[in-house]
Amino acid sequence: MTINILHLYPKEMNLYGDHGNILSIIRRCEWRGIKTNVIHYEPGDKLPEKVDIIFGGGGQDSGQGKIEKDLAKIGPWLKDKIEHDTPALLICGLYQLAGHYFETSEGQKIEGCNIIDITTIGGPTRLIGNITINTPEFGEVVGYENHSGLTKLGEDALPFGTVTSGAGNNGQDFTEGVRYHNCIGTYLHGPLLPKNPRITDFLIKKALENQTGKIQSLKPLNDQIELRAHKVAAKRPR
């Protein structure tokens, strides 16, 4: 059994440490005897036939500009995958662009993929620092945020979690990220997955269930260091 991980735009959308998210999925599969195959997708590449987990990270403004056109092209394909329950983790830039649009502080509107019901506008300051949120499915989640976009959830959107310390989607309504089918959209770097192994295991579990059509239970791993690092991070000042 092999899990195919699609990494969207690793060249341009790879702000600090996002590689750690891919590495988390690879290792937690490997430690359970599950094979993985990582597909790097860059603008203009052919879309793969088999995809079990989708990952997309954040980029600088210049990086976002370089992928914009290509993303519009593959948007419908992504939407179809996510709505057919392919587990996906979209962080920062690609989280924003999975929504309806991103409007920069100069008033320029970048069309999103219309997969999730969110809109984002460029804010006056960067929201930077350690963040902790509470999620119904994964308990406390820790990370580091660094974004100037302010995201508003639409009527149909469910947040990924509630902010307990930090800014989250917009610094106003205490929501963070979005949950839709098996997709998680979030501003949390850190990278997110290593210190929040339950989320990694959720993505792996859903991928296996899609492949087999059966409910799966993953072999438990020794997560002592993960949980210790999580605890330390949760206590660090903003």
Add this chain to the structure above:
Amino acid sequence: MEQVSIILGKTVAKLSHLRGNSGSALPGLVIEKTNPKFVKKVLSKLPHGVVVISGTNGKTTTTKVVAESLRKQGLKVFTNDTGSNFVRGVISAIIKNIKVSGKFDYDIAVLELDEAHAVKFSEVVPIDYALLLNVQRDQLDRFGEIDHTAELLQKVASTTKKCVILNREDPRISKITAEKVAYFGLSEPMLKIFPSDDNLIEKSAVTVSNKPAKVILEKLKGNHASYKFGKDIYDVDLKLKGIYNAYNVAGALALCATILDKAKPSELVTNVADIESAFGRGEVFTINDVEVEILLVKNPSAFQLSITSFADDDHDYMIAINDNVADGHDVSWLWNVDFSKLKNIKMVSGIRATDMALRLKYDNLEFEKIEENLPDAVKKFTHASKRPKRIFATYTAMLEIRKIISGKSIL
């Protein structure tokens, strides 16, 4: 007016020293507020002008190499070697070295400035030469984005009067423009060893630049480096350790050869042989007859290059990661470093020791201990065996470890 400022500055320095502050920036702060043109007036009189060295990695050591090289060529060099690379740090250093009469007996100023302060400085003082080393992902939480950092350095280059020396192999530096530029670079085989910031983890093919370089790091074997000036190659055994230092020396040589266009390359290269690392950068201490080397790590590319440089050595390693302001609050950069070649990691420590431990776990590496408390960690690590040792440490962890070791409180 200048004399008033000098006396005021010296008085503040003395008072602050009496109160027990080493406070290298305080006199500078006072002068900056009361006489903003002071620094320009003093520095613009120097016959060989003002040199600024900036970039993410290697500023401090490169500044030291340039200052010492120029001294060996007979120049009287003023430099801000107190490690305070802000404008007010420069003023404080001037106050310390200027005579009350206003006599500032130097030929040239060689100054290390961080990217943002280099811009502020260039708005106040005309710069004659600039050496721009690299733009790497460092303290994104301070400067925002790496492209923004490159824009800051472009501003510095645009105001530089005589020549800007650029790193040809750094894509964000090599595209900087100025009235007159010169490059330093790497030979093709060396280029393959250097990870660029953009391809740290997934190495893409390297591209060889066609820009002509004034000085090229041709070869490096251990500490034996070969530098190419035009067609001629000069060899030297460096005291400085690591590939990154050897490469920054190429930048320093290109700069010195530009300032002193009559100096012989052979002399310039010989001059750098016995120059040692700056404070906290590769310092070696001896504890219990065992050599312990402290290496500052602050961003993925520097860390990666250190690991590449030392991969074949038979040392024990400790890694200390803090996340204070000077280290950067965001520790996610650790995930952009590939640790898999680092063997014999005996200890991880610092405020974010567990983050480091976690990072190593996901490179499938074994390590012996997590000890967040630095004094305990240093003690256990240095006393565990007679093998030579290295400690990788972020900035505030480095300062603390230095204090622990040189204070000898645990020995």
